Amino acid sequence: MSASAAAETSAATHEPSSAPTSPVKGRPDLVRVAARVVDLHKVYGKGEAEVRALDGVSIDIARGEFTAIMGPSGSGKSTMMHCAAGLDGVTSGEVYIGDVDITRLKDKALTTLRRDRIGFVFQSFNLIPTLNAQENILLPLAIAGRKPDPAWFDTVIDTVGLRDRLSHRPSELSGGQQQRVACARALVSRPEIVFADEPTGNLDSTSGAEVLGFLRRSVDEFDQTIVMVTHDPVAAAHTDRVVFLADGHVVDEMREPTAEKILERMKRLDVRVRPDSAGA
């Protein structure tokens, strides 16, 4: 995705995240759920080249929780996140953001929903090189024709610790600082949910810990909902809940995760996926 497209999809209203909480008719359970995928299937290719990347995945993402999606390489993590965030179409199944099944939306409505209700953080930051940090952070709101809430902007800037870097361009910032700009950009519009795809994948452990600390604070202090795809058990240990995928299926989940417990679980998944490594 281009940086501008990423910025556009990050744009959102600055209404608080409580926006659309009315239950789907007959589905009062959806009130507590920020996002939900139901029996999701995603098939790439045809015939001999067919890959069943997701094979009946159902996950509820509770409001105000930090959820990690983990699993071996090729297990379907990125596909799941892209389908859940409306960046990719599904083969079958339902995907709810709040109470809206986004698989039923036409392109324009889907683009608007992504812009107004979802924040994105990508591994590669996706900042606009010619804009300074403040302009990057505010770009999605500018594209949406909205003004930032000054008090909320201040809160976000202080939380990510970027106050003295606002006039710097991305090339003048460290990787960790750039990712904090990207996090601020995702959060300044108060989206209902933030999807983060390997947000610490390009960072050293210190910068990664800073970014994860910030994401954690945004959940604890601002009631943000975050879904993060990661390979890193240390990163996933910052979350409330880890959902494990293998071969396009949800195979387990863990609450109050620790890096040790996650590592142990991942080892068993790797053995399942690659039986040859069982004795290794």
Ligand SMILES: Nc1ncnc2c1ncn2[C@@H]1O[C@H](COP(=O)(O)OP(=O)(O)OP(=O)(O)O)[C@@H](O)[C@H]1O
């Ligand atoms: N555009 C595509 N066309 C064909 N196959 C694809 C495509 N995208 C993904 N796949 C396949 O779908 C399966 C799931 O891929 P996905 O990228 O979701 O896995 P992942 O768990 O995110 O992997 P990784 O940890 O390596 O990033 C893999 O077998 C992959 O090769």
